[in-house]
């Protein structure tokens with residue numbers, strides 16, 4: 001990577017950009033943070049992001065050479081390739097690699113879309129009462145999905161002995177609905193992983209930036 005080259009992360013505290021912000025901080029990669037307004041509320045924020053990401057979502061990452069990368073899983077794999085490091089992504093020949101890929105894709109392909117559909121359900125179901133019922137069904141489905149992830153979780157980290165980007169996903173996503181108290185009772189292995197990742201000194205500034213109330217700011 002060229003000296004002085006910087007990434008630009010379009011993000012919003014508490015949102016999924018925290019997963020990428022944590023990785024940039026972990027690797028010590030220099031980046032600028034472009035704070036995006038609430039994409040559900042602001043047409044201007046959506047319009048500003050759309051040329052880079054047609055879905056107008058965060059995370060959106062501009063690489064130091066100007067190329068745009070969206071999709072947190074693609075970003076996760078790319079940053080490991082670009083740094084040549086395996087501390088967040090097991091290498092292709094590592095024993096943990098298949099499980100890493102399986103659960104990375106499970107999180108982004110199954111769990112993450114439950115937020116897409118339930119955060120603003122009237123984008124998908126116009127009638128208000130039907131949208132409410134739809135959102136409740138999606139929230140139930142999400143709890144079921146988390147139950148499946150809980151069954152696969154190891155200790156002390158998701159993959160067992162080794163830390164990985166999956167732990168960052170768990171640390172961030174367990175702040176979202178159904179919320180930490182639910183995880184503590186219904187998904188205690190995930191709650192413990194999130195707790196441990198939350199205590200990681202290298203990530204303290206990222207957690208404070210994204211979840212100030214939970215980190216005593």
Ligand SMILES: N[C@@H](CCC(=O)N[C@@H](CS)C(=O)NCC(=O)O)C(=O)O
Nearest residue numbers: 015016039057058059071072073108
């Ligand atoms: N598949 C994407 C999902 C990104 C995503 O859903 N981001 C949310 C914030 S956590 C967002 O920007 N939502 C706005 C919208 O969907 O309109 C990824 O893994 O990066």
